[in-house]
Amino acid sequence: MVSKQLGTNETLTSFPDQSGHFGPYGGRFVSETLMAALDELTLAYDGLKTDPEFLAELGSDLEHYVGRASPLYLAQRLTDHAGGAKIWLKREDLNHTGAHKINNCIGQALLARHMGKPRIIAETGAGQHGVASATVAARFGLKCTVYMGSEDIQRQSLNVYRMKLLGAEVVPVTSGSRTLKDALNEAMRDWVTNVDDTHYIIGTVAGPHPYPMIVRDLQSVIGREARAQFARQHGGLPDAVMACVGGGSNAMGIFYPFLEDESVRLIGVEAAGDGIMTGRHAAPLTDGIVGVLHGNRTYLMQDRAGLISETHSVSAGLDYPGVGPEHAWLKDIERAEYVAVTDEEALGAFRQLNLLEGILPALESSHALAHAVEFAATLRKDQNIIVNLSGRGDKDIPTMAKIDGISIG
Amino acid sequence: MGRLTSTINAVQASAQKSLVAYIVAGDPHPDQTVDLMHALVAEGVDIIELGVPFTDPEAEGPVIQLAHERALVHQVTLTTVLAMVSAFRLEDAKTPVVLMGYLNPIEAMGYDVFAEQASLSGVDGLITVNLPPEEAGPLAIALQDKKIDPIYLLAPTTTDARAAAVCRASRGFVYYVSLKGTTGSGGLDIDAVCERVAHLKAQTTLPLFVGFGIKDGATAAPIAAVADGVVVGSAIVTLMGENQASPEALKLEVSELVRDIRTALNASNA
Numbered sequence: 001m002v003s004k005q006l007g008t009n010e011t012l013t014s015f016p017d018q019s020g021h022f023g024p025y026g027g028r029f030v031s032e033t034l035m036a037a038l039d040e041l042t043l044a045y046d047g048l049k050t051d052p053e054f055l056a057e058l059g060s061d062l063e064h065y066v067g068r069a070s071p072l073y074l075a076q077r078l079t080d081h082a083g084g085a086k087i088w089l090k091r092e093d094l095n096h097t098g099a100h101k102i103n104n105c106i107g108q109a110l111l112a113r114h115m116g117k118p119r120i121i122a123e124t125g126a127g128q129h130g131v132a133s134a135t136v137a138a139r140f141g142l143k144c145t146v147y148m149g150s151e152d153i154q155r156q157s158l159n160v161y162r163m164k165l166l167g168a169e170v171v172p173v174t175s176g177s178r179t180l181k182d183a184l185n186e187a188m189r190d191w192v193t194n195v196d197d198t199h200y201i202i203g204t205v206a207g208p209h210p211y212p213m214i215v216r217d218l219q220s221v222i223g224r225e226a227r228a229q230f231a232r233q234h235g236g237l238p239d240a241v242m243a244c245v246g247g248g249s250n251a252m253g254i255f256y257p258f259l260e261d262e263s264v265r266l267i268g269v270e271a272a273g274d275g276i277m278t279g280r281h282a283a284p285l286t287d288g289i290v291g292v293l294h295g296n297r298t299y300l301m302q303d304r305a306g307l308i309s310e311t312h313s314v315s316a317g318l319d320y321p322g323v324g325p326e327h328a329w330l331k332d333i334e335r336a337e338y339v340a341v342t343d344e345e346a347l348g349a350f351r352q353l354n355l356l357e358g359i360l361p362a363l364e365s366s367h368a369l370a371h372a373v374e375f376a377a378t379l380r381k382d383q384n385i386i387v388n389l390s391g392r393g394d395k396d397i398p399t400m401a402k403i404d405g406i407s408i409g
Numbered sequence: 410m411g412r413l414t415s416t417i418n419a420v421q422a423s424a425q426k427s428l429v430a431y432i433v434a435g436d437p438h439p440d441q442t443v444d445l446m447h448a449l450v451a452e453g454v455d456i457i458e459l460g461v462p463f464t465d466p467e468a469e470g471p472v473i474q475l476a477h478e479r480a481l482v483h484q485v486t487l488t489t490v491l492a493m494v495s496a497f498r499l500e501d502a503k504t505p506v507v508l509m510g511y512l513n514p515i516e517a518m519g520y521d522v523f524a525e526q527a528s529l530s531g532v533d534g535l536i537t538v539n540l541p542p543e544e545a546g547p548l549a550i551a552l553q554d555k556k557i558d559p560i561y562l563l564a565p566t567t568t569d570a571r572a573a574a575v576c577r578a579s580r581g582f583v584y585y586v587s588l589k590g591t592t593g594s595g596g597l598d599i600d601a602v603c604e605r606v607a608h609l610k611a612q613t614t615l616p617l618f619v620g621f622g623i624k625d626g627a628t629a630a631p632i633a634a635v636a637d638g639v640v641v642g643s644a645i646v647t648l649m650g651e652n653q654a655s656p657e658a659l660k661l662e663v664s665e666l667v668r669d670i671r672t673a674l675n676a677s678n679a
């Protein structure tokens with residue numbers, strides 16, 4: 001069905017095209033100063049992505065430093081509770097630094113080193129990408145500055161301190177809505193200013209080409225492992241693969257190796273915040289309009305005048321008004337489906353996974369879990385769902401304690 | 410020939426350099442914008458560059474970011490900005506107005522509607538900060554139909570091959586961003602800029618204007634000696650931030666700054 005919408009010589013995995021587009025989405029919408037840096041990055045990555053030495057180094061660090069492969073775990077008690085399809089968890093929470101973000105950071109730090117850039121910068125929302133960036137900076141001896149909205153600095157104080165322990169400079173961003181999108185703006189401003197010696201590690205599959213492609217490729221290790229593990233541990237293919245979608249990197253990472261398996265439903269779960277109807281959410285694919293922000297064309301939360309809306313989600317990592325352009329395209333061609341889960345539902349799933357499986361999920365990942373439980377109930381018991389458990393919830397304990405009215409430390 | 414080109418030609422014919430002043434529409438208050446535009450012209454500004462407020466002005470330094478925020482407090486949208494240009498045109502049919510902004514508000518309005526409305530309002534040119542020529546095809550066609558000049562940017566990092574393509578796509582003038590950084594950055598290396606400008610000018614017949622980091626007569630004059638025009642932005646916008654309480658004081662200070670720069674340009678070109 002989907003293949004009918006593709007041109008000759010196009011496959012689901014042949015995107016982006018030469019100019020960085022996924023159908024009408026993606027591209028390169030940046031100020032002139034950055035065009036040369038994006039060309040340089042594209043060239044460097046083209047050379048490295050099939051380079052045996054680079055791949056060996058990446059593979060070695062993913063194994064010995066990150067701790068890959070991450071397990072694929074059959075969550076039996078959660079499955080019993082849901083009362084339908086088997087729910088398998090891809091345990092990205094067990095990675096070094098506690099989330100999938102490190103997969104991308106290791107690869108991009110190697111890229112930065114290859115390009116001879118001694119300094120990296122990053123934006124962060126939940127702080128997971130900031131921590132992962134600060135970590136690889138320490139690991140490879142690079143200087144590191146992380147931009148973080150002052151609002152998020154409040155919500156994720158644990159990760160802020162952690163980045164400092166890792167030797168990174170954390171710069172609070174007080175412009176605009178003081179969250180992830182503003183941190184991204186500020187990182188772009190730093191990059192424009194220091195482009196000669198600095199590599200910008202964008203933390204998700206957004207931004208100008210080649211970032212959506214590079215981050216997807218580096219995160220695809222999640223899906224490649226999950227596909228092989230499922231075949232080995234169960235046999236065949238799962239019926240559905242599910243992941244939360246902020247910018248969309250953990251989702252693209254697990255979806256990509258399944259794109260051409262048309263029997264596998266790919267389901268992305270956005271943050272519905274207080275509920276889609278309230279407008280207080282962070283679900284551009286569910287309730288957004290196509291536009292241009294942060295270097296690419298995609299679905300955005302914006303008003304009729306084209307101004308970007310403030311978003312809301314209990315999870316800082318999903319609190320972003322845009323989404324990676326490949327998701328926009330997968331939605332339009334109907335290869336992937338996107339739904340949204342409220343704060344309350346995500347909090348419920350967060351508690352449930354603790355109680356039923358002894359696993360503390362990130363609030364981001366809890367969105368995918370909440371939908372998985374509901375969706376599993378609509379499937380048969382011999383069917384299977386893989387959920388990307390993108391991170392662990394240690395960072396969210398202060399938020400949860402506050403919700404529960406408990407004062408800790 | 411459009412108003413932009415004929416104005417630039419006339420300035421060149423009188424052996425002068427063009428002075429472009431940038432303000433953000435609606436900053437510090439929408440009621441002041443048209444009046445400020447007239448004041449700029451009265452002090453010798455040749456072309457007005459009107460910033461369109463946006464929630465995420467990623468190429469701007471702190472001074473202009475705050476200007477965008479001040480304007481947005483008063484709900485200044487692209488539609489409001491076009492109405493301001495129309496109001497300006499009631500009294501000034503001569504001075505070119507160039508809009509400078511980000512792509513999303515234009516996308517939201519629709520390229521054809523925007524081009525039509527902008528043309529009716531009396532807009533002469535458009536600088537879209539985050540739209541390199543590679544992505545600009547459909548908008549360029551819409552603008553061309555309505556005789557609005559698309560102006561693209563050159564940067565210190567732009568290669569010669571790209572510079573040629575950028576100049577080919579531009580109409581009216583080309584805008585050289587004089588430093589790697591955001592608007593309002595300090596530390597302009599004037600010698601390096603002049604060298605680069607001379608190199609770029611050899612590659613295009615279009616007038617070349619320089620902006621970013623020009624803040625007074627002392628920075629404007631040496632650059633205008635090699636370029637066809639200079640753009641002053643953050644220095645003016647700083648005054649907006651400082652004089653929010655008094656529209657009268659603001660107008661006086663802006664007029665004084667612009668007069669000084671105009672005088673310096675004329676003197677060095679005499």
Ligand SMILES: Cc1ncc(COP(=O)(O)O)c(C=O)c1O
Pocket residue numbers: 099100125126127128129203204205244245246247248249250251316317318362364365390391392
């Ligand atoms: C654990 C976790 N999951 C998901 C996300 C959302 O990002 P993405 O959609 O790019 O995977 C974040 C972002 O901070 C995160 O920390």
